[in-house]
Amino acid sequence: MNEDNGVQISFDEECRIRVLDPEQFKHSEMLEEECRGFVDKIREFNASVHTIVEVLHENAARIDKEKLRAIGQRNKVEGELEYRLRQKASLQTMLKEKMLELDRQNLQYQSLLRIESEQLALIERLSNSETLTEQEAPRK
Amino acid sequence: MKLEVKCRTGVHKEMVTAVAWTPDNELYSMSDDNTVHRWDGSGDPAGKVTGLDAFVTSVDWFPSSGARSSDLFAAACSDGTVRLITRAGREEKKVSAHMGAVVCIRWSPDGSALCSCGEDGDVKIWSRSGNLRSTLMQTGHSLYALAWSPDSESVVVGAGRDLAIKGVQAGRKQLRWPAHEGLVIAVDWNMVNDLLLSGGEDCSYRVWDSFGRQMFQSGGLGYTITSVKWCPNGETFAVGAFNTLRLCDKTGWSHSRDRPQSGSLTSLTWTPDGTQLAAAGGNGSVVFGQVIERSLEWDIFEAVLVSPFKIKVSDVGSEVVEELDFSGGRVVEMSLGFGHLVAATHNQVLIYSVTNWNTPYILDMRGATSLIVQAETQFLTLDTVQGVQIWTYEGRHVSNPRFQNLRADYLSGRAISLSEDAVAILDRSSPKCVRVCDVATGRPLADGRAAEVVHECEVEEVFLSQFSKGLSERRLAFIDRNKELWLCPVVSRSAGRSSVPAKHKLHTQVESAAWNDKGDILTAIADGRLITWYYPNAVAIDRDLLVLASTSRDAAEFGKSPRVVSFYGAKVMVRRADGALLSAAVAPYPAMLYASVQGQRWEEAVRLCRLVQSRELWACMGCMALNGKNLQLAEEALAAIQEVDKLEFVQHVLKVSSEEGRNAELALYRRCPEEAESILLQASPPLIYRAIKLNIRLFRWSRALELAVQHKTHVDTVLGYRQAFLKSSGKEETDKRFLQFNSEVAVDWEVISAKKEKEREDEHARAGSRRGPSSGMDREMK
Numbered sequence: 001m002n003e004d005n006g007v008q009i010s011f012d013e014e015c016r017i018r019v020l021d022p023e024q025f026k027h028s029e030m031l032e033e034e035c036r037g038f039v040d041k042i043r044e045f046n047a048s049v050h051t052i053v054e055v056l057h058e059n060a061a062r063i064d065k066e067k068l069r070a071i072g073q074r075n076k077v078e079g080e081l082e083y084r085l086r087q088k089a090s091l092q093t094m095l096k097e098k099m100l101e102l103d104r105q106n107l108q109y110q111s112l113l114r115i116e117s118e119q120l121a122l123i124e125r126l127s128n129s130e131t132l133t134e135q136e137a138p139r140k
Numbered sequence: 141m142k143l144e145v146k147c148r149t150g151v152h153k154e155m156v157t158a159v160a161w162t163p164d165n166e167l168y169s170m171s172d173d174n175t176v177h178r179w180d181g182s183g184d185p186a187g188k189v190t191g192l193d194a195f196v197t198s199v200d201w202f203p204s205s206g207a208r209s210s211d212l213f214a215a216a217c218s219d220g221t222v223r224l225i226t227r228a229g230r231e232e233k234k235v236s237a238h239m240g241a242v243v244c245i246r247w248s249p250d251g252s253a254l255c256s257c258g259e260d261g262d263v264k265i266w267s268r269s270g271n272l273r274s275t276l277m278q279t280g281h282s283l284y285a286l287a288w289s290p291d292s293e294s295v296v297v298g299a300g301r302d303l304a305i306k307g308v309q310a311g312r313k314q315l316r317w318p319a320h321e322g323l324v325i326a327v328d329w330n331m332v333n334d335l336l337l338s339g340g341e342d343c344s345y346r347v348w349d350s351f352g353r354q355m356f357q358s359g360g361l362g363y364t365i366t367s368v369k370w371c372p373n374g375e376t377f378a379v380g381a382f383n384t385l386r387l388c389d390k391t392g393w394s395h396s397r398d399r400p401q402s403g404s405l406t407s408l409t410w411t412p413d414g415t416q417l418a419a420a421g422g423n424g425s426v427v428f429g430q431v432i433e434r435s436l437e438w439d440i441f442e443a444v445l446v447s448p449f450k451i452k453v454s455d456v457g458s459e460v461v462e463e464l465d466f467s468g469g470r471v472v473e474m475s476l477g478f479g480h481l482v483a484a485t486h487n488q489v490l491i492y493s494v495t496n497w498n499t500p501y502i503l504d505m506r507g508a509t510s511l512i513v514q515a516e517t518q519f520l521t522l523d524t525v526q527g528v529q530i531w532t533y534e535g536r537h538v539s540n541p542r543f544q545n546l547r548a549d550y551l552s553g554r555a556i557s558l559s560e561d562a563v564a565i566l567d568r569s570s571p572k573c574v575r576v577c578d579v580a581t582g583r584p585l586a587d588g589r590a591a592e593v594v595h596e597c598e599v600e601e602v603f604l605s606q607f608s609k610g611l612s613e614r615r616l617a618f619i620d621r622n623k624e625l626w627l628c629p630v631v632s633r634s635a636g637r638s639s640v641p642a643k644h645k646l647h648t649q650v651e652s653a654a655w656n657d658k659g660d661i662l663t664a665i666a667d668g669r670l671i672t673w674y675y676p677n678a679v680a681i682d683r684d685l686l687v688l689a690s691t692s693r694d695a696a697e698f699g700k701s702p703r704v705v706s707f708y709g710a711k712v713m714v715r716r717a718d719g720a721l722l723s724a725a726v727a728p729y730p731a732m733l734y735a736s737v738q739g740q741r742w743e744e745a746v747r748l749c750r751l752v753q754s755r756e757l758w759a760c761m762g763c764m765a766l767n768g769k770n771l772q773l774a775e776e777a778l779a780a781i782q783e784v785d786k787l788e789f790v791q792h793v794l795k796v797s798s799e800e801g802r803n804a805e806l807a808l809y810r811r812c813p814e815e816a817e818s819i820l821l822q823a824s825p826p827l828i829y830r831a832i833k834l835n836i837r838l839f840r841w842s843r844a845l846e847l848a849v850q851h852k853t854h855v856d857t858v859l860g861y862r863q864a865f866l867k868s869s870g871k872e873e874t875d876k877r878f879l880q881f882n883s884e885v886a887v888d889w890e891v892i893s894a895k896k897e898k899e900r901e902d903e904h905a906r907a908g909s910r911r912g913p914s915s916g917m918d919r920e921m922k
Contacts, residue, residue, distance in 0.1 A: 086362075089362060090362065093359075093361075093362065094397075096359075097394070097397060100393075100718065103718075103720070104716075104718060104719055104720035104721075105720075107697065107716070107720045107722055108720055108721055108722060108723075110697075111697070111722040111723045111724060112723055114724075114725075115711070115723055115724070115725045118725045119725065122728070
């Protein structure tokens with residue numbers, strides 16, 4: 001039967017049955033060894049590729065973020081002009097309001113000053129006319 | 141005055157669209173997160189009321205009447221329904237009102253009707269129970285704002301860029317005018333001052349009167365005005381826009397400007413007492429604004445409301461500062477004057493004297509006081525429950541003036557004036573009529589006195605004189621719609637004959653006026669001048685003297701439409717249209733003159749005139765002397781102002797021997813011949829000859845003849861004078877009665893002269909016997 005298949009049953013040194021001839025067996029064992037080494041290497045490679053990809057992703061995300069931020073900044077810069085204009089307008093209205101308030105207070109102050117001067121004049125006049133009557137009195 | 145703004149976020153998750161105060165100062169807020177929340181009066185959230193299955197766009201609380209507070213509100217929803225919801229959040233009624241969203245909804249002030257407008261461009265009136273009464277307008281484009289007139293008879297609608305006033309009853313005329321350069325977004329109409337307020341997409345807000353005349357236009361705010369609302373007392377209003385809340389005076393100038401981080405304020409509402417407002421923020425916040433820093437000035441005192449519960453009073457003279465705490469409740473109204481500070485909280489009125497800040501008199505009130513008016517010895521409070529009440533400064537209730545159709549919620553400070561013995565009230569239901577009530581009884585003055593002063597056109601503002609004692613000297617000044625200033629006595633001089641007192645026009649184009657407290661001096665701003673009448677009563681004596689006894693100075697610094705705020709002592713305070721408070725001085729002498737004359741110290745008064753040597757003062761003195769029947773002084777005063785004709789007349793009056801005769805001549809001087817005649821005829825025994833002679837002098841021939849025939853005396857005298865008159869003017873007799881008597885009675889000038897001489901002696905004798913030699917007047921005459 002063995003001759004039929006071309007398979008040679010043999011025994012190795014440890015008296016175990018071998019279907020392959022020792023030469024081939026040795027060869028295949030070597031192959032297995034090498035394959036394992038290859039798989040390990042591939043796995044290692046895969047891992048390092050993964051880390052690279054990860055790093056790349058990370059960088060991409062960072063770049064995206066930065067890009068967005070840059071766009072945002074650019075928009076902000078563009079918007080700043082408008083914002084400043086608006087701010088300026090609102091400050092100007094506030095200024096205008098304050099000026100109005102100041103005008104009001106000034107007017108109020110002016111009117112009070114006027115009253116003061118009028119009253120001083122009155123006091124002046126009254127003290128003068130008092131002296132007038134005193135002077136007039138002996139003449140009478 | 142400014143707002144203490146508090147912006148509350150976190151309660152609503154979406155934009156707040158509508159807010160409404162309940163009558164007892166709780167706030168209800170509606171939001172696009174489909175919830176209704178409640179807030180207490182100090183602005184803290186008090187829990188969720190209910191959830192709704194629609195987005196609310198507008199809400200209005202049912203108006204309360206009298207003491208009863210309502211607990212129902214109407215909400216307009218974006219699904220085209222109008223819902224009536226109770227305070228507890230139960231939906232009482234749901235009506236499909238409009239195609240598309242309902243945008244705005246308002247109850248009429250009397251609570252009889254509800255008006256809604258929507259995106260379909262219709263304006264609809266609903267009954268109290270939610271039945272459609274009528275479709276008022278169909279415009280075809282979305283409408284955003286509406287408001288009721290104070291009398292609940294018409295509605296103003298923001299129709300595109302226009303404002304349209306439309307009567308609720310059919311057949312009323314519609315008034316429509318272009319209002320804004322953009323869409324009108326918000327509109328409001330005040331109960332008390334009858335002014336309209338609108339805000340639009342052109343970023344401005346404007347104030348209108350009810351005839352569509354523009355009273356004020358603001359500058360651009362930078363943002364669309366999204367809400368406007370009058371304070372219930374009509375003195376201020378609030379304007380809301382994106383991150384903007386303004387408090388403005390009714391004349392338009394801004395008291396304060398705040399920038400809450402709230403987004404657009406889509407809805408604004410004031411508490412009924414006008415001390416606080418709330419606004420709905422576009423970012424889900426609710427903004428509360430507390431009115432603080434109201435300040436009042438009187439004499440050397442200044443009172444400032446520093447918080448709703450504290451008034452700070454500073455005495456400028458001694459620089460003493462008092463702090464008055466009102467732990468009982470927020471201060472809703474305060475008034476300072478006549479030596480007293482009167483402050484009202486929700487249920488109390490506290491009366492402080494400027495000499496004692498520690499122990500006020502406390503009055504318990506049933507309604508919240510909305511107005512305080514002070515006079516020398518008493519003050520007046522106004523609330524919607526009790527109406528007008530008068531109290532002394534010791535806290536004693538004096539009276540409760542009332543008459544038919546008195547509506548307390550319509551009254552403003554301009555429509556009411558208090559003096560020591562009379563109170564004048566301008567009634568909205570008949571604005572041509574000023575009602576005068578007796579302070580002591582609270583009833584309209586009756587029996588031959590004026591219960592009301594009826595004018596030809598609508599009266600806008602009333603003022604009672606403050607200084608003189610007694611009703612007979614009390615004068616009422618008022619400004620009517622044509623800006624004319626009128627003066628009339630509260631009590632007519634000739635009681636019984638005509639109960640309507642004579643009105644006299646003082647001036648035209650008058651913006652504002654005020655009485656002084658140290659004398660019956662009236663000041664007014666008219667036509668760009670500040671005019672002060674030292675003795676306005678002169679208008680009833682001699683118009684020429686009125687003009688002489690007044691000063692007028694240029695008042696260009698007061699600008700357009702100024703208001704006299706107060707006239708205390710010799711100081712006039714004027715509020716310009718832009719809010720500046722200016723002072724102006726008037727001469728202090730007239731007040732001194734008044735003090736002397738009131739104390740009957742005529743000699744002192746004359747000395748003052750001699751010292752000051754001003755025409756105005758002498759003219760004032762002359763009027764006072766004529767009014768006080770002190771003819772010697774009148775003579776001196778008229779001589780001093782070189783009014784020769786008047787002087788001669790007074791000298792002529794001095795020669796008249798009987799008192800009645802002199803009174804009659806003075807009545808003639810006042811241009812009241814009827815009164816003069818009745819004085820003579822009512823004398824006992826009647827001075828017939830004098831009455832006839834009076835009519836002859838006035839060329840009232842037929843009346844003279846009538847008297848002569850009636851009393852069967854001096855017919856020949858009348859005929860004689862008549863013939864002499866006709867001869868000198870070269871005319872023929874045409875009067876039938878005279879022709880008849882000419883043929884019956886013979887005219888003999890010698891007889892007439894003899895009779896005249898006898899009459900004169902009779903009168904002299906009678907004057908001598910009646911009054912005797914002790915009469916001061918006679919002595920002075922000699």
